[in-house]
Structures are given as structure tokens and as C-alpha cells.
Amino acid sequence: MLTHEVFNQVPPLVPFDAARNPALLEGLHREGAGWAEAEVRELGALAGGFAAQEWGRLANEYPPVLHTHDRWGHRVDEVEFHPHWHDLMTVAVEHGLHGSPWLDERPGAHTARAAKFYTWGAADAGHMCPISMTYAVVPALRHNPELAARFEPLLGSRTYDFGLREPSTKAGLIAGMSMTEKQGGSDVRANTTTAAPQPDGSYRVVGHKWFTSAPMSDMFLTLAQAPGGLSCFLLPRVLPDGTRNPIRIQRLKDKLGNKSNASSEIEYENATGWLVGAEGAGVKTIIEMVNMTRLDCVIGSATGMRLGAVTAVHHARHREAFGAKLIDQPAMRNVLADLLVESDAATTVMMRLAGATDRAGSDPSEAALRRIALAITKYWVCKRAPSHAAEALECLGGNGYAEESGMPRLYREAPLMSIWEGSGNVAALDALRAMGRQPETVEAYFAEVGRARGADPRLDDAIDRVGKELTDLSDIEYRARRVVELMALVLQGAQLVRHGHSAVADAFCATRLSGDWGIAFGTLPVGVDTGAILERGFVDPS
Numbered sequence: 010m011l012t013h014e015v016f017n018q019v020p021p022l023v024p025f026d027a028a029r030n031p032a033l034l035e036g037l038h039r040e041g042a043g044w045a046e047a048e049v050r051e052l053g054a055l056a057g058g059f060a061a062q063e064w065g066r067l068a069n070e071y072p073p074v075l076h077t078h079d080r081w082g083h084r085v086d087e088v089e090f091h092p093h094w095h096d097l098m099t100v101a102v103e104h105g106l107h108g109s110p111w112l113d114e115r116p117g118a119h120t121a122r123a124a125k126f127y128t129w130g131a132a133d134a135g136h137m138c139p140i141s142m143t144y145a146v147v148p149a150l151r152h153n154p155e156l157a158a159r160f161e162p163l164l165g166s167r168t169y170d171f172g173l174r175e176p177s178t179k180a181g182l183i184a185g186m187s188m189t190e191k192q193g194g195s196d197v198r199a200n201t202t203t204a205a206p207q208p209d210g211s212y213r214v215v216g217h218k219w220f221t222s223a224p225m226s227d228m229f230l231t232l233a234q235a236p237g238g239l240s241c242f243l244l245p246r247v248l249p250d251g252t253r254n255p256i257r258i259q260r261l262k263d264k265l266g267n268k269s270n271a272s273s274e275i276e277y278e279n280a281t282g283w284l285v286g287a288e289g290a291g292v293k294t295i296i297e298m299v300n301m302t303r304l305d306c307v308i309g310s311a312t313g314m315r316l317g318a319v320t321a322v323h324h325a326r327h328r329e330a331f332g333a334k335l336i337d338q339p340a341m342r343n344v345l346a347d348l349l350v351e352s353d354a355a356t357t358v359m360m361r362l363a364g365a366t367d368r369a370g371s372d373p374s375e376a377a378l379r380r381i382a383l384a385i386t387k388y389w390v391c392k393r394a395p396s397h398a399a400e401a402l403e404c405l406g407g408n409g410y411a412e413e414s415g416m417p418r419l420y421r422e423a424p425l426m427s428i429w430e431g432s433g434n435v436a437a438l439d440a441l442r443a444m445g446r447q448p449e450t451v452e453a454y455f456a457e458v459g460r461a462r463g464a465d466p467r468l469d470d471a472i473d474r475v476g477k478e479l480t481d482l483s484d485i486e487y488r489a490r491r492v493v494e495l496m497a498l499v500l501q502g503a504q505l506v507r508h509g510h511s512a513v514a515d516a517f518c519a520t521r522l523s524g525d526w527g528i529a530f531g532t533l534p535v536g537v538d539t540g541a542i543l544e545r546g547f548v549d550p551s
Contacts, residue, residue, distance in 0.1 A: 017329050018328075022319075022320060022548075023058070023062050024550065025057035025548045025550070026050075026053045026057055026548050027056040027057040027131040027548070028050045028053020028128050032352075032353045032360075033049075033128070033360070034124075035508065036124070036359075036361070036508070037124045039360070039364075040361070040364030041120060042117030042118070042120035042121040042124065042367075044117070044121070045120075048104065048125065049124045052100075052125050052128045053128050055129070055132070056129050056131040056132040061097070061132040062132060064094075064097050064133065065093075065133030066415070068135065070091075072269060073089065073270075073271040074088065075258055075260065075271075076088070077258065087225070088224055088258070088273075090269075091269075094136060095171055097132060098139070098169050099169045101129055101136065102166075102168065103169065104125055105122060105125070105165075105167055106125050106140050107143035108144055108147050108161070108164035109166075110122040110144070110165075111144075111147045111148075111164075111165055112162065117367055119363055120360065120366075123304070123308055123360065123362075123363035126141075126305065126308050127308050127312050127315075128312075131315075131316050134309060135267045135270035136269060137305070138222055138272075139223035139226055141301075142186050143164055143183050143184045143226075145186075145299075145301035145305070146184040146186070146298055147161055147164055148297040149230060149241065149285060149286075150230075151297075152297070153283065159177065160182060163176065164184060166180060166182070169183075173246060173253070175247045175248070175249060177249075182227040183223065183225075183226045184228050185228070186230050186302075187220075187229045187244075188230075188232045188295065189219050189220045190218060190219050191219040195431050195432065195435045197239070197292065197295075200233065201216060202214060202218065202231070202232070202233040202234065203215050203216060203233055204282065204284075205235075205236075206236065212233075212235065212242060212281070213279045214231070214233050214282045215277055215279055218276070218277070220274070221272070222270070222272055223270065223271060223272075224256075224258050224261075224273040225271065226246070227245060227246060228244065228246065229256075230243060230285065231244055232291045232292075235284070235289070237287070238288060240284060240286070240287075240288045240291040240294075241284070241285040241290070241294040242284055243283050243285050244277070244283075248281055254280050254281055255280050256276075256280050257275060258275050259273070265425075266418065266420075266423075266424075266425060267421075267425050268418075299430050301366075302429070303384070304359075304362055304363065306387050306429055306430055307355070307362060307387055308359055308363075309426045310391045310393070311352070311356050313394055313398060314355050314356075314397050315352045315355075317397060317398050317402070318348040318352045319547075320401060320405070320415070320416065320419075321348060321405065322349070322547065323548070325345055336543065342543065343532070343539065345404065345539075345546065346542040346543055347532070348397060348530055349513070349545055350517055350542060351397055353509060353510070353545065354501040354502075354505060354521075355390045355393070355501075357501070357509055358390070358500060358501045361504050362379065362386060374452075375453075380447060381440060381444065381447075381451070382500060384437075384439045385436075385437075385493045385496045385497045385500065387430070387436045388436035388493050388497060389493070389498070389501075390497070391427035394426060395423040395424050396530070398416075398420045398422075398423040399420060399423075400530040401416065401419070434490070436493075437492075437493040441489055441492070444479070454500070455475075455476075458472050458475075458500060458502075461504075465518050467518040467523040468502045468503060468522055470523075471499045471502060471522040472499055474495060475492075478492045478495060479492070498521045501517065501521070502517055502522050505518075512537065512541040515537065516537045516538075519533075519537065520532075520533060
């Protein structure tokens with residue numbers, strides 16, 4: 010008798026189509042970027058293909074290595090990556106996932122970029138960090154028109170040009186960010202790094218940064234205390250005369266996830282930087298970058314939810330237990346449908362935020378909506394990702410707990426987006442701050458969700474509850490998470506009722522808004538059309 014006959018094991022998901030996603034493609038057209046569908050679909054095939062999936066695996070299996078000195082004792086501060094990291098970066102840059110939308114005058118350029126960022130992220134999350142920061146640095150850099158004119162075309166160039174050279178001599182640039190310090194974290198005003206003005210208009214920067222993302226970037230935005238207060242500066246790794254800027258990498262962070270990406274602790278030893286914005290306006294300047302990276306945090310979490318959900322659905326379609334396919338077992342259908350509802354809600358609101366980003370420059374109401382909606386959505390969607398990843402992993406049972414399934418990497422990645430650019434409390438309190446300082450953001454929010462009034466009484470009731478929560482300002486900071494969570498759910502519900510699949514919208518309103526739901530995933534009420542929902546999770550060729 011054979012003891013090693015293999016049966017009832019699930020075939021590989023790869024290759025799969027990462028763009029086979031109704032919520033994504035419908036949102037692409039709805040938000041004015043339907044012209045980009047062909048490129049999104051191209052990226053979907055690439056991201057789910059054998060090559061890119063292997064690139065992502067190996068880039069995480071063999072993480073970056075820091076070399077502080079060369080063999081002769083010279084300080085080099087170089088990080089060595091697995092070769093496939095550069096393959097991943099090349100595809101991302103060539104498809105304009107970094108700074109290219111700022112140079113693209115077509116309507117919907119940022120929405121198109123968001124859809125591509127979402128789709129390509131299924132290959133690997135780590136390399137999307139420097140891609141995201143290169144995208145986000147541009148609006149902040151525009152506070153110094155001279156620097157923007159010099160570097161913006163290179164930050165948007167679709168040529169990935171890795172290597173330590175003077176920025177203006179390269180065919181394309183990647184940017185990083187260096188703000189937080191060990192004594193401050195998200196409290197950037199506690200920064201102790203100093204910047205002393207020089208006769209030539211530059212500044213000498215001295216300080217220790219606790220977290221510098223993507224240290225092999227060509228340039229960084231950083232915060233430092235100038236004579237006029239906390240200010241924003243641009244520091245290149247190589248100075249105009251070709252010498253290395255003394256930016257010393259002390260160590261790489263040994264992180265829970267995001268292993269393919271290098272995150273570092275650095276010191277500025279009289280490094281040279283140039284002021285971006287006015288002295289004392291550092292936070293106001295850098296918030297331009299933070300807003301864009303917050304959008305990418307939402308996109309990254311939505312990508313992870315989609316990948317987890319479709320992997321779980323694929324497993325359930327092929328695995329048998331107790332006499333039937335898992336996907337035909339009622340309890341599993343409930344879990345899988347619930348995961349897909351969460352994924353669809355995240356994707357749909359993400360595309361709405363991308364559309365608001367496209368329109369914010371010419372439409373004040375869209376700018377106001379983006380301001381408040383980014384904060385509340387960043388809080389909620391990113392907060393949901395870890396529990397979603399855990400449930401998706403559990404759908405695979407012990408197979409999901411094994412590294413080779415890819416689910417542990419997804420699980421370890423999930424908490425990052427909720428931490429990056431301010432953890433949960435920071436995002437929730439920032440939403441309250443926006444409402445207090447910019448009342449037009451509240452008006453824009455209610456105008457947006459109000460467009461869905463009358464379509465579902467459960468949503469109408471939830472909108473009214475938000476109004477009551479905001480009328481009572483007592484203990485508002487204590488209630489920050491409660492208020493912002495409800496606002497985020499109502500915003501998602503409004504998008505789904507107006508634009509989503511009817512079965513998804515019904516399930517969302519019944520559970521997230523009306524409370525007919527348990528605490529764990531898989532507690533949808535009886536009557537939900539799980540069949541229609543599950544069909545939205547089929548991405549493999551079978």
C-alpha cells in the first residue's frame with residue numbers, strides 16, 4: 010500500500026489574476042480612470058504570475074543586509090538587497106506607481122495609480138514602501154519650487170536607477186522619509202535633531218533618527234529644529250559635488266514583517282540639507298507627504314485583505330472535509346463571505362479616496378472630504394487588517410500556519426499599516442482635530458454619506474447616530490475610537506449602498522451598521538446571499 014499518495018490537497022493558486030476584482034475595476038471606472046484598465050489588468054497578471062510571486066518570496070526569505078564599511082575600512086553605509094527586490098522595484102517604477110501621477114495631466118491619474126498600487130502589491134508589500142514615499146514626497150517638495158523643479162521630473166521618471174550617485178545625474182530617483190526619533194515617535198514636535206543655517210543657504214543637520222524608511226533612497230525628507238522652529242528638510246545621500254552626505258546607518262530594524270524592505274536607524278553627522286517650506290512650518294509641510302502615505306496605508310491594507318480572502322476561497326473550493334468541499338459547508342461559507350464583505354468595503358472606500366485625491370486640487374469639497382475621510386478610513390481599514398489576516402489564515406488550517414503557504418507573511422505584514430504614519434489613536438485623534446479646526450470637513454462628510462440616504466434604513470439610522478455622537482462633545486477624546494469607527498463604517502456603507510454589489514451592501518448594513526453580527530468573522534445572519542458574494546472571490550484559472 011502506498012503511504013505517500015497525495016490527495017485532497019489544494020492545487021497552487023499561482024498563477025492567478027490579481028486584477029480580477031469587481032470592486033476594484035468598477036471603482037476605477039466610477040472614479041474617472043477607466044482608461045487605465047488595460048494596464049491594471051496587465052499588472053494583475055504579472056502580480057499573480059509565477060515570476061513575481063517567486064520574487065516576493067525570495068526578497069522576504071533573504072532580507073536586506075547592512076554593510077557599514079567596505080573591506081578597507083571606509084564608511085559606505087550601503088544596504089544589499091536580494092536581486093529580485095530590484096525586479097519588483099523595476100516593475101513598480103516602470104508602471105508609474107511612484108511619482109508619475111504628479112506629471113500625468115490625465116483626469117483620474119491618481120485613481121489609476123491607486124488601482125495599480127493595489128494590484129501590484131499582491132506580489133510583495135515591502136518594496137511598496139519606497140514606492141509610496143516617492144509618490145508622497147512630491148506635494149511636500151513643492152513647498153520649495155526650486156527643489157521641485159529640479160527633482161520632480163526624476164521622481165516621476167519611469168526608469169528605476171539604483172545606485173549611489175548624485176541625484177541630478179540619475180535617470181530616476183527614489184525618496185525616503187526620516188522623521189521619528191526614539192524619544193518622540195509619533196510626537197514629532199519632540200524631535201531633538203538640529204539644523205543650523207549655512208552662508209550658502211544650506212543647513213547642517215545633526216541628530217539621531219529612530220526610524221528611517223528605505224535608507225537606500227536617493228533623498229529623504231526629514232524634520233529638524235531650525236532657529237525658527239521645527240522645519241522640514243531635503244537631504245540627498247550624495248551631495249552636488251559628488252561626495253557622500255554623512256548619513257550614517259547604525260543598524261537595520263529586525264521587524265515583525267515587511268522583511269524585504271530595509272528600515273533603519275540613522276545618525277546625521279553634520280549632514281547637508283535644504284529647507285522645504287518655511288522655518289517653523291515643518292509639520293505643516295510634512296503633512297502633505299503624510300496624507301499621501303495614509304492613502305497608501307489604506308491601499309496596502311485593502312490589498313492584504315483581498316489577497317487573504319481569495320486565498321481562503323481558493324483553498325475552500327478545492328479542499329474536502331466531512332464529505333463535501335469546504336466551500337459548500339455552511340459554516341465556512343459564512344466565514345468566507347464575511348471576509349469578502351470586509352475586503353469589498355475596504356476596496357470600494359479606497360477607490361473613493363483615490364478619486365477625491367484626483368479632484369482635491371480643483372474642488373474644495375473634495376479636498377475637505379479627503380482630509381477627514383483619509384484619517385477615519387486609515388484608522389478603521391488598517392485596524393481591521395490583522396484580524397482579517399488571522400481569519401483568512403485559519404481557513405487553511407494547519408496548512409495556513411506553514412510558511413510555504415504565504416499566509417504567515419501576510420499575517421505578519423497586516424499590523425504595519427495601522428502603525429505607519431501614526432497608530433490608531435493618532436489617526437482617530439487627528440480626525441477629531443480636523444473636524445474641530447476645519448468645520449467644512451464635517452459638512453463634506455455628511456454630504457458624502459447623505460447621498461446614500463433613503464436606499465437602506467439601516468444606513469440612515471447609522472448616519473443619524475454619527476450626528477448624535479458629534480453633537481455631544483463631552484469626553485470626545487475618550488470616545489475618539491468609538492466615534493471614528495462609526496464614521497468609517499458609515500462611509501463604507503454609503504459607498505457600498507450606492508456602488509457595491511447588492512448582496513455585499515445588504516450583508517454590510519445588516520452586520521456592521523445594524524449590529525446583527527457576532528464579534529468574530531463568520532457570524533453573518535441567515536438570509537445573506539453568500540453565493541453571490543463568494544463568486545467575487547474567484548481569481549484562479551480553475
